[in-house]
Amino acid sequence: MSAGAPPITAPLADGLALRRRTPTLALLTAAYFFSYMDRQILAILQEDIRAELLLSDTQLGLLAGFAFAIFYATLGLPVARLADRGNRVNIIAIALAIWSAMTAVCGLAQNFVQLLLARIGVGIGEAGSSPPSHSIIADLYPADQRAGAMGIYSLGVVLGSAFGTMIGGFVAHLYGWRVAMFAVGLPGIVLAVVIKLFVVEPRRGLSDVQIVADQQEAHATPGFAAGFRSLFANRAAVHLVMGVTLTSMIGYGQTAFGPSFLIRSIGLSKVEIASIVAPIGAVCGTLSAVGGGWLANRAAKRWGLYAQSWLVLAMKIVGLPLSFLFYLATDAWAAVPLYWLSLLLTQSYLGPTFALIQGLAPLRLRALWAAVTLLVINLIGLGLGPTLIGVISDQLKPSMGDAESLRWAMLSFAAVTPWALFHYWRAGVLLKRASA
Template sequence: MSSAAPHVPQEIADTLAMKRRGWTLALLTTAYFFSYMDRQILAILQELIRADLHLSDTQLGLIGGLAFALFYATLGIPVARLADRGNRVNIIAIALALWSAMTAVCGLAQNFVQLLLARIGVGVGEAGSSPPSHSIIADLYPPEKRAGAMGIYSLGVVLGAALGTLIGGTVAAFYGWRAAMFTVGLPGIALAVVVKLFVVEPRRGLSDAQIVAEGEKKGAIPPLSEGFRAMFASGPAFHLVMGVTITSMIGYGHAHFGPSFLQRSLGMGITDIAWIVAPIGGVMGTISGVAGGWLANRLAVRHGLHAQSWMVFGLKSIGLPLSFLFYLSSDPWMAIPLYWLSILLVSTYLGPTFALIQGLAPLRMRALWAAITLLVINLIGLGLGPTLIGVISDLLRPQFGEESLRWAMVTFAALTPWALFHYWRAGALLKRRQQAAG
């Protein structure tokens, strides 16, 4: 069951939680996978939706970006407060059922406003997923193994985006975009029941015996304002949040309009994207997430936690030229391998970033720090990424026509060095902290 019965001795409950942590991580990753599949399916469908509902790129960006993110991000804070006090498994299960149902409702939309409201519903539901999941993972895995666990959890991003594109594109090619929404959304309701029945609710601080021994576990949960103050007073945490936010803004914008770019500028069909580009991209992202988490753990053991931040800096620096070559290419079968290779290099950042932030967070603020991170990531990254690319594309359309989207994508890629600076700086501050600790 999701939590131990009250009469079960704590030692037995702890042993059971640790024994089943692999199963728990797998189910949390699957829920995150469904979250991203439901979120990103709009990308492969939006050319069909644009034609059916007569939408502009700005409207498409709003539906996939700001309108979704406002609710997804802001509701994450109260959800995190609940997660720091109550049963995290219940929160995740209820949220999963809600966002899955609202994804299916998107298939009933007849105009921009209806689709916008349905996507807001998806955002409301998805707000209940990541903060409690991060908190559970941090309780089940000690700091030296946490980046690897978070790396596996982050596979939900690449696998969800890939499978959402594969399933959504395939169903849409034969039965239309509305059927694709139903197909992707409804199975998540059944998964919510599985999550409720089998995910472990561990004791808080289970994998941080030293912190708990020092007494941090006891006492009232700090107020929300203290969570913000403590997080942004930490130099490493501030730069990690900035780095992941800028990276996410670029990534969300590119992911949302990526299939449209492939169709408009490279002339690819929806089935080519669904059956070739997305599956291999998902494999590359999976390798990147798992290998990145493994490498981050190895670097932390050998050199210290600061090496994890510098790992992200190095791999993203190598991947940046590949991104430019991809967006500037005119031959799809020369461009796509560049895209796959760039995924392999740049998709390693989520696991180490979230693991480092959880390691820096006070024990009773872990879900709150995860929610604050996600608030900033999603208001700025998810909210502005797709929206700004849509706006830039529409502004450039009089000059570049259908190629306006290509130049909007290139503009966003050029922001990457800003994110790189913050990852470098976070590593420098973490190293200084490590040296001061002796």
Template sequence: MSSPTSLPEVQATFVAQRRALTLLLLTLAYFFSYMDRQILAILNEDIIRDLHLSDAQMGMLGGLAFAIFYAGLGIPVAWLADRSNRVRIIAIALAIWSAFTAAGGLATNFWQLLGARIGVGIGEAGSSPPSHSIIADLYPPEKRASALSIYSLGVGLGAAFGTIIGGVVATKYGWRVAMYVIGLPGLLLALIIWLVVPEPKRGLSDAQVAMEDTKPTLADGFATLFSNRAALHLIAGFTLTSMIGYGHTAFGPAYLMRSFAFTKLDIALKIAPAAAVILGIAAIASGKLADRLTRERGLYAQSTMVAVLKTCALPFTITYCLASTTQLAVGAYFVAIFFSTAYLGVTFALIQSEAPVRLRATWAAIMLLINNMIGLGIGPMAVGAISDALKPTYGTESLRYAMFTFAAITPWAIFHYWRAGVLLKRKWAERQATI
């Protein structure tokens, strides 16, 4: 006669059965966050004309103003997520940022739009750290890179579909309606996540669970992360890569419009769909490759993989910035994003694998705090400021050289991923020696 199944076992089985659905819904939330975050890029030129703004002001709206609140609130929200129900936090956060995205369509001046974008940043602070923590609980280390690479699809696909939807709607109905169309559907998704996604047990997919019965402090999160040199190099590489990416994404459509006479519809219907397909293939393939390398060589190989792929991407990124023809610029852009996409999901997975189980959301939030204050906070604003400074010399071509300046930083990021791989390999070898 079989023994009765305990309630915790029943709950664990239920959570496992919904693992794929949970990953899908969390990826959709991340997708919506990037649509809402990057919608300004395709609307850039329309907003500048309508509200009489400069490139630097647009860079502030898309960067620093958002990043200060997004990154700053991420720490207390993550602390709460490590101690309470993460699913509820994500659902509430999604509802907040979706509402403020739509509210941006009501703005009639810079300060009103600034307020709306700050609201988006406040809401999005509650999305990624608890999502990383949940996914790490649902997937074991040897499958974690694939899972978090699927989750990272939200970045590329969100930005691409935000461009597609925003470009088409803005062309026909204006930029304000585009903000409503992008923002409001997130309210429905928030309700679905609240009702459907289960809260998994901490460390559900880990062989050994540390600190399971304790509630760590915020100081524990900072102390454990800043004592991990490999994690610090990962965060440095991630932050520098994001700074370049955010700067290019914020002004990429404007660059194509100014330097190659693209229209919003050209970008929305020709560039963005192709980019979405390439980003999707690259993210999934890089996650599977990372997991395979983990099984064959160890976790350290994931960081080395990112360094190699970023090195492959660099000449194409530079070509994209300096190309003299449309065909060369677009071709180089597609190749560059194929190789560049690998870093995101892999970095998320590495950080979650290094983090103590009860501090996963806090580690993710600290990483995102540093990344967004520097990467998102400085990236778009600096590209805009450099472009404004170069306009007297280069006119409409100023964005080209502002974006090239940022692309030239890439070797610095590559070094940090390489160094993280060296340190992780050393730790892996030490563990193997004790077995």
């Protein structure tokens, strides 16, 4: 806009933001996609990296888990404060450019310490993506459409993980793991420019009816302590955070070592994983994420928001036996269909969970609530998940061997699922009680 042009009035800005909400959601999902692609590529490459840099499973777990998560999670809090007060679009664009560049730098590492530092840089950049994205989506979509929108946003996890595996597998097979890092990292810088130029910063609470509350809160954003207290004082929110944290810990650990498990314990090649397992897995995960969000919206309209928590519970209960059978299978083409079927049921939890948490959050604390949730998820889930699987596998290796030690490490994590299911059940109870 030129210096002499009049400023865009609030109604015009609101209208523009709402007209662009579908492409905005697509671009935020694309940023989330790049986030998970840049994380997941390490999983398909780690057997090559392990061989070249002579790393243990514990070191691989640290690269995928705690070393990445400690900066990713803790820096999310100050970023969320900025997002609750300032321009969220700028934050997302800058963060995307940083983590994309650092992913490419991973391809230059010559030893464990250099790769560790580059992964820390990826974590620092990715800290600026999800909290402001959650806040923008919550402002653009009303409560009865929010789970569906968050379900679409969560496709970034499913598709990013799948494409990281596919691109990483193919490129590494042809040109080596270092070129694969460049191939997934550099395009994210272009996307950062597109987001900066196209996405409109929406007004806080744009799609909420609570206009009076919005006006009251517009002039003062509570500090960190008040934000933490407000979340942990809400018992339903606490159970949702615990449920999604435990579920994520299981998922992060199993995703980080999934390709290694398929290679070592099942006997597939890197190219078979990239060309067969990952593409069909992406379709199954997409159906789960989008279908789960759609079902959650319908459940909320018919029974109330509490039904979204119980929907996650039901799908996880049905999917758990399939996960156990997958990790116990020894034949590749018996194991892989079980994996695909489990994805249809287990990848639907993020959309409804984040939508419920954003619906419970005060309007001016949405980014902070998202950041606190992601802090817990990532310190415990991302930090401990891959790291503990690596440690367990190394501890079992002397007695079980390379293949079986990893199998039983993965199984031990799947066994934690009932604990997560309890929290989703309890959250539904409390949400139902609050709506009565």
